[in-house]
Amino acid sequence: MSFRNSSRMAMKALRTIGSRRLATRNISVMSRNVAASTTRFAPRMTAPMVQTRGMRVMDFAGTKENVWERNDWPREKLVDYFKNDTLAIIGYGSQGHGQGLNARDQGLNVVVGVRKDGASWKQAIEDGWVPGKTLFPVEEAISKGTIIMNLLSDAAQTETWPQIAPHITKGKTLYFSHGFSVIFKDQTKIQPPKDVDVILVAPKGSGRTVRTLFKEGRGINSSFAVYQDVTGKAQEKAIGLAVAVGSGFIYQTTFKKEVVSDLVGERGCLMGGINGLFLAQYQVLRERGHSPAEAFNETVEEATQSLYPLIGKYGLDYMFAACSTTARRGAIDWTNRFLEANKKVLNDLYDNVENGNEAKRSLAYNSAPNYRELYDKELEEIRNLEIWKAGETVRSLRPEFNKH
Numbered sequence: 001m002s003f004r005n006s007s008r009m010a011m012k013a014l015r016t017i018g019s020r021r022l023a024t025r026n027i028s029v030m031s032r033n034v035a036a037s038t039t040r041f042a043p044r045m046t047a048p049m050v051q052t053r054g055m056r057v058m059d060f061a062g063t064k065e066n067v068w069e070r071n072d073w074p075r076e077k078l079v080d081y082f083k084n085d086t087l088a089i090i091g092y093g094s095q096g097h098g099q100g101l102n103a104r105d106q107g108l109n110v111v112v113g114v115r116k117d118g119a120s121w122k123q124a125i126e127d128g129w130v131p132g133k134t135l136f137p138v139e140e141a142i143s144k145g146t147i148i149m150n151l152l153s154d155a156a157q158t159e160t161w162p163q164i165a166p167h168i169t170k171g172k173t174l175y176f177s178h179g180f181s182v183i184f185k186d187q188t189k190i191q192p193p194k195d196v197d198v199i200l201v202a203p204k205g206s207g208r209t210v211r212t213l214f215k216e217g218r219g220i221n222s223s224f225a226v227y228q229d230v231t232g233k234a235q236e237k238a239i240g241l242a243v244a245v246g247s248g249f250i251y252q253t254t255f256k257k258e259v260v261s262d263l264v265g266e267r268g269c270l271m272g273g274i275n276g277l278f279l280a281q282y283q284v285l286r287e288r289g290h291s292p293a294e295a296f297n298e299t300v301e302e303a304t305q306s307l308y309p310l311i312g313k314y315g316l317d318y319m320f321a322a323c324s325t326t327a328r329r330g331a332i333d334w335t336n337r338f339l340e341a342n343k344k345v346l347n348d349l350y351d352n353v354e355n356g357n358e359a360k361r362s363l364a365y366n367s368a369p370n371y372r373e374l375y376d377k378e379l380e381e382i383r384n385l386e387i388w389k390a391g392e393t394v395r396s397l398r399p400e401f402n403k404h
């Protein structure tokens with residue numbers, strides 16, 4: 001079959017798959033029906049799965065992993081399971097907001113504990129938490145909670161631990177959304193009491209997205225881990241809480257694996273690395289005489305508005321197949337250059353996460369009393385970079401923002 005025909009077939013198959021994928025949420029249907037009709041350009045198929053009650057064993061490129069899901073915890077089961085519990089959300093940043101509102105919407109008993117009259121206190125009131133009823137200063141909220149969900153900033157968890165620790169009494173559960181405080185205990189000095197369950201649920205995304213996906217009736221992917229299981233029920237509680245706070249599919253990890261992968265991810269592909277790549281390409285294009293609009297469109301706008309969403313929906317091969325053959329050839333050819341250059345940086349990053357240097361840096365900076373003002377200044381500097389000023393204008397033309 002000629003390349004042209006196979007490409008045409010591929011695009012037809014992609015269109016079919018594309019529409020069918022959008023219509024079909026059920027993984028098993030997709031992997032059965034579509035696998036037969038795919039061609040080599042079609043997006044990679046979903047992992048075949050063997051469903052057992054409450055947990056699926058799935059094959060991730062040859063490695064079998066367990067996956068739990070929100071469907072196993074319908075609201076009535078959640079409410080019944082946690083009927084004798086009060087979830088005390090300590091800290092109301094992006095995660096406290098998302099997780100707290102989701103758990104409250106699902107009918108669980110939830111209170112919030114933050115500094116009185118601080119930014120979070122005010123935000124919590126805006127979100128309907130009532131001072132003296134569901135909103136309290138930290139220690140009072142902990143005294144009312146049976147499941148203490150420490151969602152303070154990681155630096156604040158260290159700073160406040162001496163006040164919080166005495167309230168983490170036998171029979172309570174200590175919950176985190178990051179392994180940071182427990183794993184870097186040589187720096188955080190956080191040693192959980194020996195007579196409580198210690199668990200984590202780490203949403204793989206911003207707390208804002210934890211909330212929006214929940215409201216869309218879906219759920220964010222989260223990982224869970226058990227650090228200490230005194231009751232013999234720590235894992236079940238962690239999975240139930242993962243659903244309660246808005247998770248869709250839930251993966252097992254350990255506190256160490258979670259914190260190292262998370263610190264690497266946010267400094268790498270998710271935030272720091274993409275910032276560096278955007279800046280590098282934009283600066284090269286501008287230094288070689290391209291206009292700000294052309295440089296921004298070619299670097300950020302096309303990526304976020306056209307190509308990256310295709311990766312998210314159907315995989316990278318689908319996105320490559322959806323671009324020109326000219327682009328495809330070049331992209332494949334240059335991949336290794338970027339791979340080699342970035343692996344050097346990422347291994348250096350991984351070393352600095354593993355040896356605690358990144359934790360040290362984060363604790364030092366985020367413990368400053370004026371940490372918010374310091375970030376405001378740094379983020380203002382980023383906002384005022386030419387790339388993002390050009391981006392403001394490009395974005396303003398989008399229908400949803402069009403002011404012109």
Ligand SMILES: NC(=O)C1=CN([C@@H]2O[C@H](COP(=O)(O)OP(=O)(O)OC[C@H]3O[C@@H](n4cnc5c(N)ncnc54)[C@H](OP(=O)(O)O)[C@@H]3O)[C@@H](O)[C@H]2O)C=CC1
Pocket residue numbers: 091092093094095096114115118119120121150151152153154156159160177178180202203204205206207208
């Ligand atoms: N952001 C995210 O999307 C994700 C975060 N996580 C983890 O979730 C946890 C919470 O993160 P996030 O929601 O981003 O919150 P932030 O890191 O933005 O922390 C903000 C919260 O910490 C409180 N706080 C800061 N300093 C102090 C202090 N000195 N004393 C008392 N309270 C303080 C703030 O209260 P105030 O308003 O009074 O300053 C606010 O409620 C962390 O462990 C994080 O690693 C996990 C996954 C994703």
Ligand SMILES: CC(=O)[C@](C)(O)C(=O)O
Pocket residue numbers: 203204205206207262266270
């Ligand atoms: C949103 C998230 O998962 C991060 C980037 O790890 C975080 O905010 O710490």
Ligand SMILES: [Mg+2]
Pocket residue numbers: 203204205262266
């Ligand atoms: Mg993360």
Ligand SMILES: [Mg+2]
Pocket residue numbers: 262263266
């Ligand atoms: Mg993180």
